[in-house]
Amino acid sequence: MQHSFPPISPFLELMQSEENTPTTIILRDHSSGMTVTAGQLLHSVSLLRAKLQATLVQDRMYDARNNEGRFIFLVAPPGLEYVVSMLTIFSLGAGMSAQSIAIRPEEMKHYFNLAKPLALLYTPALTEKIEAVKALCAEDNTGSNSKFPFVEIHITYPESSATHTYKSDPSIGSRSEQIGTLFFTSGTSGKPKGVVHSYSALLASARERIETWKLTENDVVLNQKPGNWMGGIFGILPSLISGACLETCAGVFNPKWFWERISRGGVSVFSIAPEGYDRLAEYFDEHIAMLPPARKEIYIHGIIAARFPGVTGSLLLPQTQKRWTDLRRGKPLLNLYGSTEVTLICSMRWENPDYSYMCSVGPAVPGVEVKLVDGEMRLKAPTMFSRYISDDPTQTEKAFDSEGFFKTGDCAEKIGDCYILHGRADIDVLHFWGFTLHTGEIESALFSLHYIANAIVLPLEDEEYQQRAAAILQIKPSFQSKQLNLDTLRNDLTEMTGLMLFKQPTVVYWLREGEEISLTANGKISKTEARKKFFGDGWRCKRSVEVLDLKGMEYWRMGGQC
Known part of the structure; x- marks a missing residue:
């Protein structure tokens, strides 16, 4: 039996791998225990594509000549089902929009309204969630949200591919100018919005990572990132193109x-x-x-x-x-910096990781042009996103300056050819009493105290002092009996770390037993959510929050110049 695929990456490389090393495992899904060769992966894609294409034609949702800007949603953990579905969508010439497996039905419905997908692919393990989405969509009076098919993913492949052949066919779905992906931002730095990448931008980023990581067929890439974020797909594509073995571990990591x-x-x-x-x-x-x-x-x-x-x-x-x-x-460790909009931006190199500051993100990767404007990183790159999809139609235009540079909102400085990040301008850089503070520096000082187990610092708005540095602190179990308060904390920061007074927290929340700083599915802290959870609007009046009275504090004693 012959299976045809578009003449683009990673299909070309997978067909070559199947021909040259037909028994080599190219994907190992630790969560399901399944492994596949390149031929088995291609076979699975071909069968799912036929099923999805037939469903789309039956529902009059598919036109092989015109799928530009059309998306197929995917709800599956990063593993074999995800990879097969992703390649299936690409081979149809459509764009993939992967969603979180923990997404709320109301949020999914909102994304439907924004993206108007052709279909939704989902793993059988999430049938109950998908039924809840269907029920919510059915309540829509217009019925506009329920006019596309929901297709369950089933993976089938032969134990032996000896009777199967694979070839490229220019008439098959994909084309160079097609849309690649639509990812919705995590919301840790603002209201979620859809970010659209062209397929050519996806491939440019994948090839850049292959070069940065020096990937070959002898390597193993361990990918535990959620598939609904850029970090997930950009562990996957470089592996498939380079021939490295991709190992996924959703659900077991x-x-x-x-x-x-x-x-x-x-x-x-x-x-x-x-x-x-x-x-x-x-x-x-x-x-x-x-x-x-x-x-x-x-x-x-x-x-x-x-x-x-x-x-x-x-x-x-x-x-x-x-x-x-x-x-x-x-x-x-090798620090790197990327974003949903631009993918990989800067990266430390493994060949000679001798940097003057070992927490820098290294130099910009080839092809990325950086300029700093008032401390903000602004970028041009071949991996740049195409547009936003959101409730605000002007959002894409507003994201770029007059010279066409993307405004990241991230603050940084350049030392030599390397960049040092100070975080998001709206949450990691704050202005207190005329001083500019970086939360990363304060957090570093806090972690150096022997009794601090965990710490994050964020800004709180203050009418008189602009913003205050507020700390959420967790004490190590062996120091729970130690009498700690904001005054002793500031004294210890002065004596043990030398952190200047104006940089020290003036507001603190001490985590109680059972409380913790929660992380997103990608292992990131959402300072915006932490601020709401532990401080909220009336933070000055909360008994659990300590606030330093600055009225008797002289400016010069904080470290200011007279």
Whole structure:
């Protein structure tokens, strides 16, 4: 039986891999226990495509000649079902819009209204959620949200591909100018909006990562990122194009699983948020550090052997970098910076990771042009998104300056050819009493105190002092009996870290037993949500919040100049 695919990546590379190394495993789904070769993956795509195409034709939703700007929604964890569905959508010439497996039906309905999809693909494990979405859509008086098919994903492939052949066909779905993806932003830095990328931009970013990571067919890429964010798909495409083995672990990834997988060796590339690295280090200290030396060495050797242990998602603090550099016996974590709109922007290089500041994000990757305007990073790149989809039709135009540079909203400075991030302008950079403060610097000082287990710093609006640096702090269990308050905290910051008074928190919330700073599915902290949860509108009057009275404080004593 012959299966045809569009003459574009990654189909071309998968067909070549099937021809040259037909028994090589190119995807290992740890959650389901399934593995596939390139031929088995292509076969699965061909069958799902036929099913989806037939459904679309039957519902009069499909026109092979004109799918520009048309999206097919996907709800599946990052694994075999996700990859097969993604390639199926691309092979039809449509754009993929992957949604969170935890999405609320009301949110899904809103995205339907914005994107007007051709269909929705979903994994059988999420049938109950999809039925809730269908029911909500059916309540719409106009019925406009329920006029497209919901298609269940079923993966079928032969044990042997000996009787199957694969060829490229220019008449099959995809074309160079087609839409690639529609991702909705996480909402950690503003109201969620849809970000559209062309297919050519997706491939440009994938090839850049192949070059940055030096990926070959001998590598293993471990991808635990949610598939509904850019970080998910950009662990997938580079693997498929380069021939590296992609390992997915949705539903099973946790500190214990990670360390056991690392101990088996072979992992070349992975990326985790800084908060995730902190939790992995905590697990190491509690469960691995006390093992017999020979057994412990297996875990350490595995983590040292990883060529590109990436850091993404939020600011990397010096304490985290030092902890893992020590654990990896002098080999640092490799910090990188990207966004939904531009994908990869800057990256430390593994070949010679000797940077003057080891928490920088390294230089801009090839093809990315950066300029700094009042501390804000602005960008041009071949991987730039095409447009926003949102309730505000002017949002795309407003995102660019008069020279065509994308305004990231991220604050940074350049030292040599490397960039140091200070975070989001609206949540990580604040203005207090005429001073400009960076929350990352304050958080770093807090973490250096021996009794602090976790800390985040964020701005609170203040009519008299512009904004205050507010800290949410978790105390280590062994120091729970220590009498701590805002005054002792500030004294310790002065004596133990040398942090100037004007940079120190003037508002603090001490986490009580059972309370925690929650993380998103991608391992990131949403400071906006944390601010609502622990402070809220009436933060000055809350008994659980300590506020420093600044009325008796002289400006020059805070570190200001007279």
